[in-house]
Amino acid sequence: MDATAGQKLTPRAEVRSGRRPAALGVAPAEADERLVLHARGLKKHFGGVQAVNGVDLAVAAGELRAIIGPNGAGKTTLFNVLSGDLALDAGRIDLEGQEVSGLPPHQLCRRGMGRTFQITSIFRRLTALDNVQTALLTHHRRHFNIFAPARRLHRDEAQALLERVGLGEQAGKPSGILAHGDQRRLEMALALASAPRLLLLDEPTAGMAPRERHEIMQLVARIARDTGLTIVFTEHDMDVVFAIATRITVLHQGSVIAEGPPAEVRANPEVQRVYLGQPAMPR
């Protein structure tokens, strides 16, 4: 995106963000205990491009929230500021009623936030089991222990977690040689190992075949249901989104343009306008 596009974008986006709470009926709640994630006025720019421009996001416990939007809408940047990977320019983030703005990723992880990346991010030269075991050792705060042999610690727990994501058979293989879909599953297991209450999944099905996409998203939905986990995810496949999301937030040019249950979002004229030229919304 060039500088002129960035300048054009800013005033429009500001109008939207100013109007949105009333339009969508989202009360600007104070620290609400039931909200697992509450972000207000998030801003992040890269040079002249306002990638995230005044985003508010309130996610209640147990939600499966999809964040959708055309390419370049700011979804990944939003994830990166939410997870502490990028510093915020402005705004405030509360996790389970406590302010966490500006905390580094490892502290967010300790406070119950897990995430996966759009480009698979695992420990490639370690076996699948060692991957998960390392995450569990850290979660149980043993990672500064230099005396005990780690081999047996939390091994069964790691194996169980791998089985839960369907990787029981692959435990002993170096994770770098696993099939792409299995690497995505492994990353999910890594994120789950720290027992998060909020899980951010950045395009969990990127690069997967359609059938596998549905499988993995059903896995996500099942895990969320079983554990009471709250999930925020981005996804390009609208079939997947409308099949499992309980609520949808639509991002466009760094701002939220719509938010609500799937049926309501699908019917929203502005969403339809933004998605013109994009794959059609399913009926």
Place this chain on the structure above:
Amino acid sequence: MRAPAPRIALLLVVLAVAPLFLPSFFLQLLTEIAIIGLFATAFNFLMGFGGMVSFGHAAYFALGAYTAALLVKRMDVPMLLALAVAPLVAAAGALLFGFFIVRLTHTYFAMLSLAFGQIVFTVIFKWKALTGGDDGLLDVWPPGVLRSPVAFYYFALAVVGLCLLALHAIVDSPFGYALKATRENPRRARFIGIDVRRHQLMAFVVSGAFSGVAGGLFAFYNGSVFPDFAYFTKSFEPLVVALLGGIHSFLGPLAGAFGFKVLEWLISRQWPVYWPLFLGAVVIAVIVALPQGFVGLVEGRAWMRRPGKS
């Protein structure tokens, strides 16, 4: 990573009986190999397992060597106590410098570690009153029985062996697992809850401490210490040794030290001037043909597979 137990047992037996048939020159060579092997293993704890390439590790070797030598020479401290204090001072230095160094990555990490190494060298070189400057500290021999090459050989082997066991235990501990995670993927490591910088700093201190043990031992082996122990060319020694032996294996640097010192002896005996030329050729050959280092020859045909991504 599991050490092949029978081979190690055989090696220990050979080392134990070596004094019966080897002349003392070779015992001294083996002693030096053990000490350099420990230094390179401590260095490779950072490079192979933590993914951090230090260009200034001679600083911690020299801090250990000078601490041991100064305590014995200037304060009449017994050798064993001096050897015990050496790693503490080296670790303190590693903590101080590492605090800044681990803030950087890759080339910048290497350059800052090099800079701190040169600071240590300069201080040792210029602080004549304490360190003797360019003249070094002479006559730092071990007391009594340890003066014999055979006794010192066993002593050095025992200390190095214990240190290697400790380092191996650390590699296999939860700390070691998390360290490998930071090497593989620092970003992912953060998102499973690891404070990457703190972890790297702790690894830096551990590595510095064991380099200090090697330095302390070397002071008594050599009977003297000199400022060039801290010079940057000395920092490349563990790097070359680890590369030759294999950086992805715990015992690689030890194998590398053996190959390095034996080759040096063979070549220098014939053509002393051409040793660096020969070493350069060997390093290139190993990097190109044997990316797993010497241990790649032993550990099956693992060297056929490149250690790269996936």
